[in-house]
Amino acid sequence: MKEIRLQERTKTNGSLLRVGDLAQRAGRTVRTIHYYEELGLITPTGHTSGGFRLYDENTLNRIRSIEMFQEMGMSLAHIQSLTKIWNGSPTGLEASKKLIPILRDWLSQTESLLERLTTVKDELEHTIEQIESCQPCSVKPDKWVCHECIQNIEAHPVSALIEFVISSK
Structure with missing residues (x-):
């Protein structure tokens, strides 16, 4: 050095x-x-x-x-393996043949994660909209009352998250 x-x-x-x-x-x-x-x-x-x-x-x-x-x-081991492939390859062609399949797999996993996260995001937005309709309510939360109320106000199925919360008793 x-x-x-x-x-x-x-x-x-x-x-x-x-x-x-x-x-x-x-x-x-x-x-x-x-x-x-x-x-x-x-x-x-x-x-x-x-x-x-x-x-x-x-x-x-x-x-x-x-x-x-x-x-x-x-993981750090995965990151390290990518650098070893790059540094250990005699040519760019050799490095690309090894790296592209790994990176394509990573891209596929990332796209799948994004789809799942988008579903969660949409569910949370829907849940927030439905729960906002509860703000003027003066009735004690109850799985039967809340289920009917939310479904009638929104004219949409009750979100899975609300369904889970109100049916937990």
């Missing part, structure tokens, strides 16, 4: 960051940053004369990408 002195660059505008500063900006712990490094997901840009690791803005962006992939359900 090349040695870069901290005095050469400041902590702003394209600067190099020590591991603690990087961890703070990324919202991660220093241990997590070191773990990402152990997995080969990030690498320091250099070191200070005292041996402290230094990272650039690209590393911060990589950490944010890792966070996004994890939020989408991808």
